[in-house]
Amino acid sequence: MDNIVKTVTALIIGDGTPSVEISAQEADFLNSLPTSHVASILKDIFHSTTDLVVESRSFDALLKLRDFDRVGFLIDLYDMSSIDWRCACCRHLVEFPDKRAVSKLASIVQNDPDPDVRYSAAEALAESGDLAVIDALKYAKENDQGMDYEGFPIKNIAERAIQKIRDREGMVK
DSSP, X not given: OHHHHHHHHHHHHTTSOXXXXXXXXXXXXXXXXXXXXXXXXXXXXXXXXXXXXXXXXXXHHHHTOTTSOHHXXXXXXXXXXXHHHHHHHHHHXXXXXXXXXXXXXXXXXXXXXXXXXXXXXXXXXXXXXXXXXXXXXXXXXXXXOOBOTTSOBHHHHXXXXXXHHHHHHTOOO
């Protein structure tokens, strides 16, 4: 098992190249190893490093593990992270057709204290949301006075998300 730790660690730390993504070949290799062990190693690296490239590579590797609960990981990470990582979690939760992801995004759009994170969640819901999140988005549209870092109102993205979901579901306003 120590050999797996060394191999995975070397792959994530890499050769000093600034790439934050792991390659398809590297992902295939990681997926050929026992998932639970690899995930544990990658999470340890993610949580212990101070190197942003290594942190991002371990994050990317975790999201490329096929037999890993990626949605659970993103939800857990969101709950204990900085604004930047919470926004990243929103952007990645949209990638998974999982009710937990959509439910978490709906909660974030209503409850996160940071407007950038709420904006990211509303944006993600526009892509992955279903009719079940309309109430959360309506709440944001009617009550959220915040703006993202570029000055875009959250209520506007919430309104666009509602419309996109309705269009996708074939509904009229």
